[in-house]
Amino acid sequence: MSTVILVGETDGNGIKDVSQQVAGVAAGMGEVVGLVIGKNVSESAMKLAAGKVIIADDERLEYYDPVKYASIVSQVVQKNDATKVLMGATTMGKDLGPRVAAELGWGYLGDCLEASSEGFVRPDFAGKVLARSKPEGPLVASIRNNAYPIGESWSGSVENFSGDIPDSTLNTTSIEKIGAGTIELTEANIVVSGGRGLESPENYEALIRPLAATMGAAAGASRAIVDAGWVPHSHQVGQTGKTVTPDLYLAIGISGAIQHLGGMSGSKFIAAINKDPEAPIFKVADYGIVGDLFETVPVLKTKLEKL
């Protein structure tokens, strides 16, 4: 049976959900060897859902560095005769995956929606087209969050990485947390987004963020209000922003331009509040409310708080 290297990631709470999701996918493709790289990650790494976990835990690996990390992955691949490398399509996975593929001379599929021994599905043109493939050769792939259920955490055997950690000229000097405590768009189960219908940045702060907080949701935005400087680009959902696939996407004062739909139409359920019954967002909404957002949102928030 072929061996699959699963590159797992940790955060403050242990193994990332997306890594456990990919673990489930990997299990369907062969014998899974987990690999976790970082500093002080050993305890979390053991929870990765893989029969064997290799841990590269070292001072020098505290921050993600493509040169060091890609070399470690390649060494583990060679030592274990693996033919596939899978990882979550996180900011690390999407950066590391192609570099590893180039280093190994393998194929690469980024940000997959589906992955199994039957084949892979990727979104082209912002998800407006689904591209299916059945790679025959060795492959590196990153898989999007929420595409699969989370694998059970369990511990198999553990081994320490014993290869080389190459030098790198990249030097991470710090990590700046933005909106600490807020939920990351691409990892959220619910996303509440606002658009130009809000009329001002103050209204975004007064209506969207509190509603998102009440719902345990991440706060998103249309490009119109990002371009207007109301919120940073990290909030933008759409073809030139983030692609999100939450269980619920709630669009408030957003018209639903094709470039916006590209980033969120893969959501399980879509709800929309807009005063214009002809707004294109309603074409994709499972639950549409035609009405003034300034009247509707406060009512929604109050009622949700009482639940």
Next chain:
Amino acid sequence: MNIAVLIKMVPDTESRLEIIDGKVKEDGFKYMVNPYDEFAVEQAVQFKEAVGGKVTLVSLFSDNTSIDTDLRKMMAIGADETIVLRQQEYSGNKPSSNARILSETVKELNADLIMCGVQGIDYYQAATGPMIAHFLGVPHVSGVTNLELSGDKLIASRQIEGGLQIVETPTPVLITCQKDMTKVRFPALKDIMMSKRKPFDNRDVGSEPGNDVQTTECSLPPARGGGVILEGEGPEEKVDRLIEKLKMEAKVL
């Protein structure tokens, strides 16, 4: 500072997507500069203005010359020259072989800084930059929202989950640009005129066997149900309906 900026020509976001026999029909496409690559050009020109040097645009594309005016526009922003690698069977969906070909040309330029967009808005692989960096044997930093020169080093802010990773790097290095990096200028008329006289070098290139995965079949995503409006007297009633649905159907509350 010599800077190479890699420009991908991508189908216009308004292009109609039609699928025939499992393939996207491409003959009607209009092409434009990948939006992220414009940030790369602007940032490169700003560095050149600050410390001197040269900005070279490199694009691998087909024989289609409709894109030439778009590339001239990038030179009007301030880039000095353009090299277009013309490949008959060009496909934007072959990051590995495209990266190999591009890295050959970039090598000749001896660039201190190589700039790409974070991803192409055609296939969303976000792969070409890191692959080229590997082929050139240089480090890379991807998804950079702010890039500053500090002596002979660069300081890059890289967008990560929940924040920014601040990375200091000497040159040569490859950077992929995220949207917030800088604001792209509108070129003045004289710069547009001048751009017409800047070097524009077309070179034919052959195909390069890569390790790219072939797409076997394309399809349109299943049409969303959608189109459901919740009826009700006022906001109160509509919101009650919504909450009911979110609880019972979507099960997110």
